[in-house]
Amino acid sequence: MQRIGVFICWCGSNIAATVDVERVSEVIRSEPGVVFSANYQYMCSENGQQLVKNAIKEYNLTAVVIGSCSPRMHEATFRKAAEEAGLNPYMVEIANIREHCSWIHKDREEATEKALVLVRTAIAKVNLDAPLQAGESPVTKRALVIGGGIAGIQAALDIAEAGFEVDIVEKNPTIGGRMAQLDKTFPTLDCSACILTPKMVDCAQNEKIDILSYSEVEEVKGFVGNFSVKIRRKARYVDETKCTGCKVCMEKCPSKKGLNEFNMGLNNRTAIYIPFAQAIPNVAVIDPEQCIKLKTGKCGICQKFCGVGAIDYTMKDEFIERKYGAIVVATGFRPLKPDKFNEYGYADNKDVITSLELERLMNAAGPTDGVLLRPSDGTHPKVITFIQCVGSRDTSGCGKPYCSKICCMYTAKHAMLIREKYPDTEVHVFYIDVRTPGKNYDEFYRRAVEQYGVDYIKGMVGKVYNQNGKLMVQGSNLIDNEQVVIPSDLVVLATAIEPEPSVRKVATLLTASIDTNNFLTESHAKLRPVESPTAGVYLAGVCQGPKDIPETVSQASACAAKVIGLLVKDKLKTNPCIAHPDESMCNGCSQCANVCAYGAITYVDKEFRLGGGKTEVRRVASVNPAVCQGCGACTVTCPSGAMDLSGFSSGQIMSEVEAICKM
Amino acid sequence: MTREEQKENLLRMSGTDVRKCMKCGKCSGRCPAYHEMDIKPHQFVSLLAQGKIEKLLSGKAIWSCLSCMACVERCPRGVAPAAVVEAVRDTVVRMQGANGIRAEDIPPIVDELIPQQLLVSAYRKYNK
Amino acid sequence: MQDVNSGYSPNIVAFCCNWCSYAGADLAGSSRLSYPANVKIIRVPCSCRVNPMFVLKAFQRGADGVILCGCHPGDCHYVTGNYYTRRRMALLFSFLDYLGIERERTRVEWVSAAEGARFSAVMNDFVKTVASLGENKRLTDLRCKEGSDNA
Numbered sequence: 001m002q003r004i005g006v007f008i009c010w011c012g013s014n015i016a017a018t019v020d021v022e023r024v025s026e027v028i029r030s031e032p033g034v035v036f037s038a039n040y041q042y043m044c045s046e047n048g049q050q051l052v053k054n055a056i057k058e059y060n061l062t063a064v065v066i067g068s069c070s071p072r073m074h075e076a077t078f079r080k081a082a083e084e085a086g087l088n089p090y091m092v093e094i095a096n097i098r099e100h101c102s103w104i105h106k107d108r109e110e111a112t113e114k115a116l117v118l119v120r121t122a123i124a125k126v127n128l129d130a131p132l133q134a135g136e137s138p139v140t141k142r143a144l145v146i147g148g149g150i151a152g153i154q155a156a157l158d159i160a161e162a163g164f165e166v167d168i169v170e171k172n173p174t175i176g177g178r179m180a181q182l183d184k185t186f187p188t189l190d191c192s193a194c195i196l197t198p199k200m201v202d203c204a205q206n207e208k209i210d211i212l213s214y215s216e217v218e219e220v221k222g223f224v225g226n227f228s229v230k231i232r233r234k235a236r237y238v239d240e241t242k243c244t245g246c247k248v249c250m251e252k253c254p255s256k257k258g259l260n261e262f263n264m265g266l267n268n269r270t271a272i273y274i275p276f277a278q279a280i281p282n283v284a285v286i287d288p289e290q291c292i293k294l295k296t297g298k299c300g301i302c303q304k305f306c307g308v309g310a311i312d313y314t315m316k317d318e319f320i321e322r323k324y325g326a327i328v329v330a331t332g333f334r335p336l337k338p339d340k341f342n343e344y345g346y347a348d349n350k351d352v353i354t355s356l357e358l359e360r361l362m363n364a365a366g367p368t369d370g371v372l373l374r375p376s377d378g379t380h381p382k383v384i385t386f387i388q389c390v391g392s393r394d395t396s397g398c399g400k401p402y403c404s405k406i407c408c409m410y411t412a413k414h415a416m417l418i419r420e421k422y423p424d425t426e427v428h429v430f431y432i433d434v435r436t437p438g439k440n441y442d443e444f445y446r447r448a449v450e451q452y453g454v455d456y457i458k459g460m461v462g463k464v465y466n467q468n469g470k471l472m473v474q475g476s477n478l479i480d481n482e483q484v485v486i487p488s489d490l491v492v493l494a495t496a497i498e499p500e501p502s503v504r505k506v507a508t509l510l511t512a513s514i515d516t517n518n519f520l521t522e523s524h525a526k527l528r529p530v531e532s533p534t535a536g537v538y539l540a541g542v543c544q545g546p547k548d549i550p551e552t553v554s555q556a557s558a559c560a561a562k563v564i565g566l567l568v569k570d571k572l573k574t575n576p577c578i579a580h581p582d583e584s585m586c587n588g589c590s591q592c593a594n595v596c597a598y599g600a601i602t603y604v605d606k607e608f609r610l611g612g613g614k615t616e617v618r619r620v621a622s623v624n625p626a627v628c629q630g631c632g633a634c635t636v637t638c639p640s641g642a643m644d645l646s647g648f649s650s651g652q653i654m655s656e657v658e659a660i661c662k663m
Numbered sequence: 664m665t666r667e668e669q670k671e672n673l674l675r676m677s678g679t680d681v682r683k684c685m686k687c688g689k690c691s692g693r694c695p696a697y698h699e700m701d702i703k704p705h706q707f708v709s710l711l712a713q714g715k716i717e718k719l720l721s722g723k724a725i726w727s728c729l730s731c732m733a734c735v736e737r738c739p740r741g742v743a744p745a746a747v748v749e750a751v752r753d754t755v756v757r758m759q760g761a762n763g764i765r766a767e768d769i770p771p772i773v774d775e776l777i778p779q780q781l782l783v784s785a786y787r788k789y790n791k
Numbered sequence: 792m793q794d795v796n797s798g799y800s801p802n803i804v805a806f807c808c809n810w811c812s813y814a815g816a817d818l819a820g821s822s823r824l825s826y827p828a829n830v831k832i833i834r835v836p837c838s839c840r841v842n843p844m845f846v847l848k849a850f851q852r853g854a855d856g857v858i859l860c861g862c863h864p865g866d867c868h869y870v871t872g873n874y875y876t877r878r879r880m881a882l883l884f885s886f887l888d889y890l891g892i893e894r895e896r897t898r899v900e901w902v903s904a905a906e907g908a909r910f911s912a913v914m915n916d917f918v919k920t921v922a923s924l925g926e927n928k929r930l931t932d933l934r935c936k937e938g939s940d941n942a
Binding site: 343389395432458459461462474476477483 | 694
């Protein structure tokens with residue numbers, strides 16, 4: 001039996017005006033287990049807390065009930081006071097007689113009766129309270145960033161800045177990501193490479209950052225503060241430590257027909273290659289699908305010409321295992337392939353291109369050295385038509401139901417750049433809505449219209465067909481209520497963006513939840529936008545939802561702040577109100593693990609004594625206290641009733657129900 | 664019938680949710696009979712959504728629509744403008760008292776692969 | 792709330808999740824939006840912590856109505872907890888209906904931390920509905936009733 005002390009707060013007149021506090025504390029005094037009962041004007045004040053502390057010591061209280069305001073307000077205060085008086089802080093329960101009683105009722109008799117019920121309910125609960133200890137788990141002071149685009153780069157730089165070690169795992173041979181492919185960036189039109197490549201170099205030179213390019217995460221074990229990650233380092237066939245990036249191998253390689261991924265397949269590259277001039281690491285890689293030596297065993301020219309002997313055709317994938325305290329997911333996006341939309345004729349016409357392809361065609365380091373030429377015949381296009389929302393806001397099945405957010409702005413940028421560079425070009429844009437929220441964004445779009453004379457047509461394109469070498473773009477002009485046909489030389493599709501497909505595997509490895517569009521889910525849409533529901537996993541960039549570069553960078557920095565906040569701690573205090581199985585009742589059925597949103601439950605084989613010297617090995621659930629968040633979903637799912645929740649045990653809630661229903 | 668009832672009726676007959684329309688005009692951008700129509704495909708959806716039934720019923724475009732279903736095929740939101748056209752056409756025909764086609768009118772030579780809707784439309788159109 | 796004629800006043804147990812509905816109830820309180828004193832709130836971490844046993848226990852001990860409040864779908868603090876609640880309670884309530892406990896005596900409502908007015912409105916409505924049904928006698932363990940002949 002507990003020795004319970006009950007303390008009723010007046011809260012000035014907030015409670016005392018409607019609830020007869022004297023009567024409550026008088027009546028409660030005779031409840032079983034109650035050895036002390038008092039009321040005071042302001043229980044949360046210094047004096048009030050002192051009253052609690054003194055009573056704990058004087059009457060050897062083992063449990064405390066405070067009848068006061070909401071536990072969301074002062075539970076922490078009273079728990080701290082109890083702890084200072086030598087009582088376990090989890091032996092304190094609050095009866096909410098202000099928000100849930102005195103403030104909503106007017107009748108003094110009625111409110112006093114209800115307050116009595118609420119205090120009795122709290123007594124019923126505290127009777128079954130057990131002292132709880134907040135556990136501790138150590139923190140590995142190293143972070144992992146998955147994805148080396150601008151999001152991953154920014155997060156890594158910020159974390160390294162705070163003095164922690166960071167590894168960037170990038171599946172491509174170089175970091176840089178999609179931003180490296182862009183020509184200019186809106187709304188300021190500064191050159192993408194000029195602002196990105198210095199950051200890439202910073203990453204390479206920062207001794208706290210380890211870039212694991214051409215690598216993929218294979219396995220993740222552990223939990224917040226203690227992740228253990230297996231990383232596959234794909235065979236590059238070039239020794240990273242020896243290669244100097246001199247590119248002699250690229251000049252000599254006879255296999256020249258590989259599609260250049262960096263240029264969206266608009267030109268070719270050799271089998272041994274460096275993706276682009278400013279690649280980090282500036283080290284060659286061999287495409288095993290294309291290399292003659294690796295496919296047939298005959299060739300070996302690059303090895304012959306390599307001055308430092310970096311080429312090794314026998315290289316195999318390697319696995320490394322590292323420990324991390326926190327993980328940032330920044331896997332990014334890819335543009336949707338528009339070949340399913342046959343109305344736009346992307347698959348049939350070379351001169352129907354996507355926006356990212358146009359980006360490469362306009363880039364000085366692109367396949368045309370920055371001169372805008374048609375892919376089909378290499379002539380200057382005179383009429384260019386842009387089509388927006390290709391695959392975005394599409395619920396018909398081929399596309400994506402969401403707005404890709406960046407297309408309105410980059411199309412305005414393209415239109416503006418083309419009119420600037422080639423003023424004799426006619427530019428039309430078919431749009432459904434122009435969405436330009438953001439600082440200087442709408443001004444930017446209006447500039448394209450007002451200053452550069454880009455023709456915006458409200459309406460969608462119904463079909464694109466080839467007539468005597470001209471691309472006929474047929475669409476509606478809803479403002480003029482007309483159907484128009486625009487003979488064009490080049491058609492640019494503003495394709496939707498979708499999360500990089502590899503994110504599914506990453507999400508599964510991390511038990512991070514993912515939505516129907518393959519975007520990773522944040523912990524709270526408004527208040528925890530960069531945390532994954534899985535503790536210790538953070539989200540940056542488009543893997544969480546469509547966003548532009550400034551937003552991506554902000555989110556990456558926010559992630560870094562969260563990671564730093566975690567890594568500066570030597571130990572993590574864990575919430576002790578978590579689930580725990582009664583192993584004698586658990587039959588290892590896995591139902592609890594299936595409902596756990598955090599992957600906190602695993603199974604272990606344990607030996608149990610059966611009596612008579614016999615033992616039995618059974619599979620039982622085991623809850624990781626560092627990962628469990630204490631929601632209680634498993635407790636209700638458990639068919640044998642083995643799972644229970646500390647601080648909110650089934651017995652406690654049952655007795656609360658009984659206390660309320662006692663008539 | 665009140666206008667509200669007529670609207671309900673048209674919505675039921677067409678079986679399409681006009682509220683899904685996001686006013687992109689792709690249907691009218693694709694329509695091969697666009698220039699023949701006084702009410703354009705996207706306007707059928709919009710007029711029905713607004714309940715402007717008299718305007719719908721007095722239009723001539725229902726007789727120009729080919730029922731080729733290109734608008735349905737191209738709609739990114741799963742709206743079926745052709746179904747609205749069809750519903751309006753049905754309503755007009757019924758109001759004229761020429762209710763539907765008689766089975767015995769269908770020549771036995773018609774290929775069974777011809778879509779039902781095409782038959783129905785054609786008879787309504789040419790059998791007045 | 793008390794019936795003037797019979798003096799009957801229903802007893803209602805409300806389970807509120809700590810993150811949304813309990814905070815919504817707090818907001819109702821601090822906004823002084825009244826609802827009948829018949830409603831007594833039990834705080835649970837998440838609506839999915841509510842075991843069907845708790846609901847059965849309440850009716851066994853003579854409760855006249857039970858209401859569960861959680862975060863709005865998609866807003867659950869624990870990501871998916873309220874979806875479990877929704878499915879579990881749909882099953883339980885139809886079972887209770889079969890046993891003769893009217894559907895109107897049981898309810899699941901989503902109330903966010905910002906919806907004090909909604910919390911009060913929901914509770915007012917629920918108490919009114921339950922009061923109109925009269926006392927719940929099904930499932931009640933008469934031994935638990937003080938002053939009853941079987942006691």
